[in-house]
Amino acid sequence: METEHLLFVSLKQQRMYHQKEGKTVKTYVISSSLNPPSCKHNSLGTPWGVHLVGEIIGVGQPKGMVFKGRLPINRCYWDCDAEMNMQNLITSRILRLVGLEAGLNQGPGVDSYERYIYIHGTNKESKLGSPASSGCIQVSNVDAINLASEIPQGSHVYISLS
Numbered sequence: 001m002e003t004e005h006l007l008f009v010s011l012k013q014q015r016m017y018h019q020k021e022g023k024t025v026k027t028y029v030i031s032s033s034l035n036p037p038s039c040k041h042n043s044l045g046t047p048w049g050v051h052l053v054g055e056i057i058g059v060g061q062p063k064g065m066v067f068k069g070r071l072p073i074n075r076c077y078w079d080c081d082a083e084m085n086m087q088n089l090i091t092s093r094i095l096r097l098v099g100l101e102a103g104l105n106q107g108p109g110v111d112s113y114e115r116y117i118y119i120h121g122t123n124k125e126s127k128l129g130s131p132a133s134s135g136c137i138q139v140s141n142v143d144a145i146n147l148a149s150e151i152p153q154g155s156h157v158y159i160s161l162s
Contacts, residue, residue: 005019005151006155006157006158007119007157011048011160012160015029031137032131034134039099039110040109041110046136049101049159050156051159052097052098052156053153056094056153057093058092061093064121065092067090080123088138092121093144093148094120095118095119095151097112097113097117097118118136118137119138121140121141121143
């Protein structure tokens with residue numbers, strides 16, 4: 001079943017394309033995993049295939065808010081110490097992905113939802129355009145906020161190796 005909105009992620013290009021009714025309406029610069037793409041648990045690789053946006057988390061939080069365990073810590077990344085900011089933080093908004101392909105990105109050992117694969121904002125915006133994450137799709141904080149308001153829950157996300 002098609003959805004009105006589709007996010008098409010090109011791991012090779014490090015870009016994400018928001019398509020609405022078959023037309024690209026916006027292009028985002030992303031960072032996918034620093035490790036090679038992988039659907040396997042504990043690989044720290046970005047999974048590929050068809051997903052959907054299962055949850056949208058953080059609506060109403062300020063730009064730069066840091067999330068731990070999908071909950072805001074009530075500090076923006078620029079208020080965190082240098083040691084914390086060395087990490088790839090999850091900031092601003094979270095679009096949690098659900099894999100839709102059994103055996104590839106859904107089910108035992110490969111489940112994107114159980115792996116906590118997200119599209120989210122980052123404190124490492126300078127690294128966007130190059131692989132830098134621990135498996136998630138990172139976008140700028142402004143883009144994360146916009147995506148959370150423009151992409152309805154249940155929308156499809158296709159992550160392509162090309």
